[in-house]
Structures are given as C-alpha cells and as structure tokens.
Amino acid sequence: MSPRSCLCGLPASYQDCCGKLHRGEAVATTAEQLMRSRFTAFGVGDAAYLLRTWHPASRSARLDLDKRVRWTRLEILETTGGSVVHTEGTVRFRAHYVDRGRPGEMEEHSRFVRLDGRWVYAGAM
Template identity: 85%
Template sequence: MPARPCPCGLPAPYDDCCGRLHRGETAAATAEQLMRSRFSAFAVGDAAYLLRTWHPAGRPARLDLDKRLRWTRLEVLEATGGSVVHTEGTVRFRAHYVERGRPGEMEEHSRFVRLDGRWVYAGAL
C-alpha cells in the first residue's frame, strides 16, 4: 500500500514530512514549515500538536476540532522572515476544505515567533 501523501502539499509521505513533527521527533526549522505542519494537524485531527505549537499568550485552554470539516489542500501565498536565522516570520496562506459536501476556503496571514528556540503560532495579523 503506498504511503499517504502529506496534507501540507509538499511532495513527501505524511510519516516522513509533518508526521515527524506531530510525533515530536523533530521541530519545525522555519515558520513556513510550522504553518504547514499545523495545517496537516488540522487535516489529521491532531489537536494536541496544535496546542503545543500555539504561543501561550493566545493559546486556548482546549481545542475542539470540527469533525464536519475535511481540510483538503494548502496554498502558501507569501512568507516573510521565518527562516532558520530569524526570530519572527509571517506566512499568508489559503486553506481549502469541504464541509457537508461543499467546498470552501479560508485565507489567513499568520504571525510566528521563536519561543525557547522553537517556532510557535502567534496569531493572525
């Protein structure tokens, strides 16, 4: 059986791509990689990873994912900063989903910061 592709859109199997981050085997090297891994976490239903990678200042106490939404595709539209040498970065993206058989999309310009050496989601701009 072929490995399932990673929901983040990169040409790699989930287990070798975002799955490694979700399992805690490695941390995101860039803000874009964290954003992609967070999209994948929504797609596979990994609320614990989403909470772990959310800045404590804005992190909700709990996260209940909507099981009626199926996240289907990610488009990275723009990224600024967020490389291995930065401490802040932004990523603008469009996330596609299906809800009750109807396609939809949402767009966000997200801010990411390094906290204790790791990238975390700091909210929408």
C-alpha cells in the first residue's frame, strides 16, 4: 500500500482515511465507508477493528486472520441505503487478494445496520 492511497480505493492516505477509523478517531458515516474500512482492516491485519464493527448477534468470539492472504483491491459493485439518513444498508463488493502467490477474488453482498448510532456489519446476504 502506497502512502498516497488507502487500500480501500479512495484517494487518501491510510492515515487520513481508514486509519482514522481503525484508531477510533472517527466513525464510519455510511455503510459503504464501513465496508471499505473493514476491507482495509483485513489488509492491515486489524482483527480488533473487525470484531468491534461486527454486530454482536453474529460476531465470533475471536478472529484469526490468515497471514498468507494479501488483500490487494476492493471494487464496490452496488449499494442500497446505508447513507447518513438510513438505519440499514447493503454493499455488494468484489475483494481481490493473493494467496500463496495465486490471485483470487471473492464477492459478497453484505448487510449493515446502525447499532447505538454506529454502522456495524450484520452479515452476508
């Protein structure tokens, strides 16, 4: 990841983009922003952030990230709801990775809800 661009794909540095959310200096204002920050958390190995932003009803007690997988790029394919005025939203995305030298991708349609005023990941649809 270059210091000029965040892994989430937005044109800001990690420190000024997803890093702020990971450090707790800001919160996601939209479901898409939370999705982007969660993808980046996978990329930088921040399991604590992933657990903090996962709905408690579906969250695992712990999360072990595979260090052999390197997340490389995120494509947002579609969003519904999830804005500053919504309480629910979905994000369909494609995440690109390299696993032991082999490129791959996964696609998911994720659901997000507001819990105590903050966006959280509620699971795959």
